[in-house]
Amino acid sequence: VQLQASGGGLVQAGGSLRLSCAASGHTPSGFALGWFRQAQGGERKFVSSVSRDGRFTYYADSVKDRFTISKDNVKNTVYLQMNNLKLEDTAVYYCAATNGLSSMREPDMYDFWGQGTLVTVSS
Numbered sequence: 577v578q579l580q581a582s583g584g585g586l587v588q589a590g591g592s593l594r595l596s597c598a599a600s601g602h603t604p605s606g607f608a609l610g611w612f613r614q615a616q617g618g619e620r621k622f623v624s625s626v627s628r629d630g631r632f633t634y635y636a637d638s639v640k641d642r643f644t645i646s647k648d649n650v651k652n653t654v655y656l657q658m659n660n661l662k663l664e665d666t667a668v669y670y671c672a673a674t675n676g677l678s679s680m681r682e683p684d685m686y687d688f689w690g691q692g693t694l695v696t697v698s699s
Contacts, residue, residue: 584693597671608678613667
C-alpha cells in the first residue's frame, strides 16, 4: 500500500485545516488507517485512527472534540479535519496503514507510512 498525505500548511491558532491521505496499491480498503504526528525533536505520537469500514474512530485525548477522522473507501482516502488548532498541534503529520486493529496506537503496529505533511500553527 502506498500512502500520499497532503493538506498541511500554515494556519493561525483557532483556525482549521483538512489533511488528506490517498491510498493506492493492493486493496487499500482492507487496511485500518491512522494519523500520527511528530513535533520537532519529539517522538511520533498517535493522533487518530479509523476502522476498515469507517464505522469506528479513535482519538488521542489531546485532539478529541477538535479533530475528526473519516474514510472514503470509494476514493481510498482518509481525511483528518482539524478545527480550533492550537500552537501545540504544530508537527509533521503522517498517515499510516495497518493490517491489525484500528484501535492500535503504537507506531510500530502500523505497516505502511506516507511521507508526512507539515502543519504549522501560529499565534
